[in-house]
Amino acid sequence: MSRPALSMSGVEKSFGPFRALGPVDLDLMANERLGIIGPNGAGKTTLINCITGVLRPDSGSVRFEGADITALPSFRRARLGISRTFQIPHPFRGMSVVENLLVPLDYIHGVEDRHRRAAEVLERVGLSARAAYPSEDLSQLELRKLELARALVGNPKVLIADEAMAGLSEAEIDEVLAILYSLNEQGVAVIMIEHIMHAVMRFSQRVVCFETGQLIASGTAEEVTRNPTVQKVYFGEQAHH
Numbered sequence: 669m670s671r672p673a674l675s676m677s678g679v680e681k682s683f684g685p686f687r688a689l690g691p692v693d694l695d696l697m698a699n700e701r702l703g704i705i706g707p708n709g710a711g712k713t714t715l716i717n718c719i720t721g722v723l724r725p726d727s728g729s730v731r732f733e734g735a736d737i738t739a740l741p742s743f744r745r746a747r748l749g750i751s752r753t754f755q756i757p758h759p760f761r762g763m764s765v766v767e768n769l770l771v772p773l774d775y776i777h778g779v780e781d782r783h784r785r786a787a788e789v790l791e792r793v794g795l796s797a798r799a800a801y802p803s804e805d806l807s808q809l810e811l812r813k814l815e816l817a818r819a820l821v822g823n824p825k826v827l828i829a830d831e832a833m834a835g836l837s838e839a840e841i842d843e844v845l846a847i848l849y850s851l852n853e854q855g856v857a858v859i860m861i862e863h864i865m866h867a868v869m870r871f872s873q874r875v876v877c878f879e880t881g882q883l884i885a886s887g888t889a890e891e892v893t894r895n896p897t898v899q900k901v902y903f904g905e906q907a908h909h
């Protein structure tokens with residue numbers, strides 16, 4: 669955890685006159701486990717989109733391993749090693765689990781043996797036994813694992829897990845956390861965006877909280893949980909749900 673993998677400086681994004689994000693300064697260290705929390709509409713998705721290249725910030729810069737990537741399209745950022753999972757998994761229907769990985773692998777440069785890479789990734793997420801299964805027959809947990817697997821085929825250095833545990837039981841949450849821990853041990857920095865508080869608090873070395881596009885708190889899980897502003901804007905809101 670010595671140098672930043674990702675570095676955002678003065679990142680701002682507006683939709684029309686409405687400023688959804690920023691200005692934000694935020695670093696992700698290499699191999700860090702960073703949690704991002706915040707109420708609905710706080711700007712978390714907008715931030716991810718600025719990191720992955722879906723959105724271009726109006727101002728500010730995004731750097732990856734020291735290089736300015738603010739103007740790079742998504743696929744170039746993915747090639748550099750920034751990958752994400754989606755809140756709602758959309759596997760390719762009518763294809764097996766392994767085929768779901770072989771398709772994106774077609775677009776990834778430098779993979780000598782696609783089948784071997786797909787098998788390795790399935791092993792990493794504990795889905796090897798389901799390789800030949802039709803993706804539509806997977807359980808909720810297995811779908812989440814496939815979503816992770818799809819994000820891993822390019823061997824990312826940074827993985828953004830966007831609500832990767834929504835709808836899972838406690839035991840299943842533990843399983844996904846164990847996978848994310850093991851990826852992190854293998855050198856992947858993980859950004860976890862999550863509404864399941866005990867999971868994100870347990871997993872993250874550092875937690876940041878967003879509210880109306882601003883970073884309002886940063887610290888250890890304990891520090892952020894105890895922060896009075898976070899309690900007011902986030903935990904207060906959560907208690908009403």
Ligand SMILES: Nc1ncnc2c1ncn2[C@@H]1O[C@H](COP(=O)(O)OP(=O)(O)OP(=O)(O)O)[C@@H](O)[C@H]1O
Nearest residue numbers: 683686687688706707708709710711712713714715
């Ligand atoms: N394409 C868009 N056009 C207009 N407004 C948008 C657009 N995308 C996001 N917004 C607005 O920007 C704000 C931040 O949205 P964002 O999706 O980043 O929040 P979030 O923290 O990810 O919320 P959630 O936890 O619900 O996913 C919200 O008020 C949202 O309505």
